[in-house]
Amino acid sequence: MHPVTPDGRYFVVKGQLWRCTNPSLQEDLRQQLVNELMAARRDVKVAKVASDPQQLKAVRARVHAAKIALGERGPVWWDDGSPDLNRHQVSNTPYAQWYETLCKGTD
Template sequence: MSTPPVTPDGRYIVVRGRLWRRSNPDLAPEVRQCFVDVLMAARRSVREALASCDGTALSAARAKVHAAKVSLGERGPVWWTDGAPDLNRHMARNTPYAEWWARHGDA
């Protein structure tokens, strides 16, 4: 699997033309890893809840995924401080990254 392209400012990766917010680079490596571990466990819980058709467990597991992503900075308040808007989930071609994305060759 190849590594997805990263926007020049390091805020997003691009997957199938869509921007996805990256983790906060200011997190200490051990803190980041702790949140990643929590996220992976929560994703396993989602898979298990889906397999068992347990709606209550699924809701709880999805809430844990969301909380871990907020802790990582991938959701919730943005981690940058320059006032730039959050373009998470926008198509790169429809954002200020459009020119960069067109040059990147994966558009």
């Protein structure tokens, strides 16, 4: 499992922040969106194997739409004015000290 920032906005993979799903989504809707995302990702693989650029563009748009609906892309789901740090290196963000402390605990 990847560490999640104390405010629950991001998880960290290989030192990079990734935006978490909007926690205010109702569970049934969240699951529907995750199912659509996973199906679209499988379809990306199929389109790549088929070397079909039009199909690939369409299924990547489905991935993007699902991620926006989940709150992982697009407008942020928090309302305190904090910037979106998605895909930033954690060491270059306000979470750097938290992450450094976390990493020291795993030595």
